[in-house]
Amino acid sequence: MVDLQSNKRLTCCTELYIHMFSTLIKNVTVVNEGKSQVKDVLIKDGFIDKIDGNISATGAREINGEGLHLLPGVIDDQVHFREPGLTSKATIATEARAAVAGGTTSFMEMPNTNPPALTHELLEQKYAIGAATSVANYSFFMGVANNNTDEVLRTNDRKKDVSGVKIFMGSSTGDMLVDNYITLNKIFSESELLIATHCEDENIIKANKAKYADADNASYHPLIRNAEACFASSFAAVQLAMKYNSRLHILHISTAKELQLFSNMLPLTEKRITSEVCVHHLHFTADDYAQYGNLIKCNPAIKGPENKKALWEALLDDRLDIIATDHAPHTWEEKQQPYQQAPSGVPLVQHSLLLMLQYVKEGKITIEKVVEKMSHAPAQCFQLANRGYIREGYCADLVLINMNNTTAVAKQNILYKCGWSPFDGHTFMASVQYTFINGEIAYENGIVNDAVRGQRLKFDR
Numbered sequence: 001m002v003d004l005q006s007n008k009r010l011t012c013c014t015e016l017y018i019h020m021f022s023t024l025i026k027n028v029t030v031v032n033e034g035k036s037q038v039k040d041v042l043i044k045d046g047f048i049d050k051i052d053g054n055i056s057a058t059g060a061r062e063i064n065g066e067g068l069h070l071l072p073g074v075i076d077d078q079v080h081f082r083e084p085g086l087t088s089k090a091t092i093a094t095e096a097r098a099a100v101a102g103g104t105t106s107f108m109e110m111p112n113t114n115p116p117a118l119t120h121e122l123l124e125q126k127y128a129i130g131a132a133t134s135v136a137n138y139s140f141f142m143g144v145a146n147n148n149t150d151e152v153l154r155t156n157d158r159k160k161d162v163s164g165v166k167i168f169m170g171s172s173t174g175d176m177l178v179d180n181y182i183t184l185n186k187i188f189s190e191s192e193l194l195i196a197t198h199c200e201d202e203n204i205i206k207a208n209k210a211k212y213a214d215a216d217n218a219s220y221h222p223l224i225r226n227a228e229a230c231f232a233s234s235f236a237a238v239q240l241a242m243k244y245n246s247r248l249h250i251l252h253i254s255t256a257k258e259l260q261l262f263s264n265m266l267p268l269t270e271k272r273i274t275s276e277v278c279v280h281h282l283h284f285t286a287d288d289y290a291q292y293g294n295l296i297k298c299n300p301a302i303k304g305p306e307n308k309k310a311l312w313e314a315l316l317d318d319r320l321d322i323i324a325t326d327h328a329p330h331t332w333e334e335k336q337q338p339y340q341q342a343p344s345g346v347p348l349v350q351h352s353l354l355l356m357l358q359y360v361k362e363g364k365i366t367i368e369k370v371v372e373k374m375s376h377a378p379a380q381c382f383q384l385a386n387r388g389y390i391r392e393g394y395c396a397d398l399v400l401i402n403m404n405n406t407t408a409v410a411k412q413n414i415l416y417k418c419g420w421s422p423f424d425g426h427t428f429m430a431s432v433q434y435t436f437i438n439g440e441i442a443y444e445n446g447i448v449n450d451a452v453r454g455q456r457l458k459f460d461r
């Protein structure tokens with residue numbers, strides 16, 4: 001009989017069955033809650049059963065973790081997996097496979113699909129697709145439009161099983177711009193869920209588009225979608241949140257100017273206003289458009305080097321709370337169009353952890369800080385139940401990495417449906433050996449186990 005130690009532990013199982021299997025990882029460096037310690041870790045029936053030295057477990061599959069690092073799986077709070085309706089670019093199944101290959105075990109997906117997730121019926125259809133096809137754990141945001149306020153506020157009764165509500169306060173892929181201040185005030189004043197925002201000021205962008213009407217390459221993108229557009233919109237969101245004491249989370253901060261809106265004076269669990277930075281804004285700058293062109297065209301735009309420097313400083317001193325991807329694939333053919341026709345978005349979820357581990361190798365950030373920002377902080381920020389840490393009784397969402405191996409990115413090992421990555425040809429200085437989803441091996445040394453199914457994320461709200 002399986003020992004389910006607590007009611008909290010039961011939250012890992014969203015199905016009325018228990019997977020009967022166990023894995024013992026021996027002599028592995030466990031990176032968790034600011035420490036790196038050599039331990040044994042026993043995974044049993046989907047949970048982390050025991051963390052100690054010299055564990056023995058008859059019948060368990062044993063993995064030699066000597067020289068390897070065990071991290072809690074990455075929780076990506078912002079991805080666009082394009083299903084339903086935009087499946088020429090991606091599907092939940094294809095992008096979840098790429099996610100687990102890169103050490104991401106849970107994702108929260110955005111509502112700007114076709115049709116957009118603006119009703120609870122449409123939202124549940126996405127959950128059904130996730131349940132049927134996703135190898136990773138999944139959750140979805142409820143979308144806000146100018147005319148669906150009552151439907152959005154029904155999520156107040158579903159706090160435990162919906163990521164939050166998403167407001168596009170600037171236009172991006174899809175037609176979901178919310179610019180009605182009556183709508184914004186009602187959502188900010190009455191929503192009991194976390195409000196996640198895409199912040200770019202539409203009027204500033206329109207004026208800049210007119211100014212640069214002849215723009216013919218991606219280097220114009222940070223001039224059109226500039227720092228002023230980002231700051232004006234983020235400032236407006238913060239003002240609304242402060243007026244109503246809303247729980248606000250601003251996505252993909254990309255400018256130095258916006259950083260004055262955030263504080264490190266409180267622990268994350270006490271913040272009402274939080275922020276996210278994405279890996280591409282930490283890695284690329286406007287200088288890179290000459291090499292990558294439309295391949296790194298995204299909203300908000302990648303901007304000048306001074307912004308990258310400021311973002312790193314804010315990440316390390318905790319003004320920025322979470323590292324995510326804003327994974328947003330488009331087909332290669334779409335990206336080859338002229339600048340003004342090429343869509344914005346970059347596929348990143350397969351390589352986000354490897355990119356941050358590269359910065360660990362370079363001494364820019366510690367591995368403990370990477371785990372804090374990519375695993376612990378998303379769990380805290382969204383109040384995820386029983387995930388995001390390596391703790392006894394928690395769901396066994398884990399990634400085993402080799403910091404002394406390399407990963408060469410090539411078309412044959414890029415798992416996105418779009419088939420390309422801005423990191424094609426790059427060699428990362430670490431590798432993902434195993435990814436565990438609720439205790440099952442979902443990825444092992446280059447192979448995804450397509451039989452694994454993730455679970456719907458639950459929230460302690």
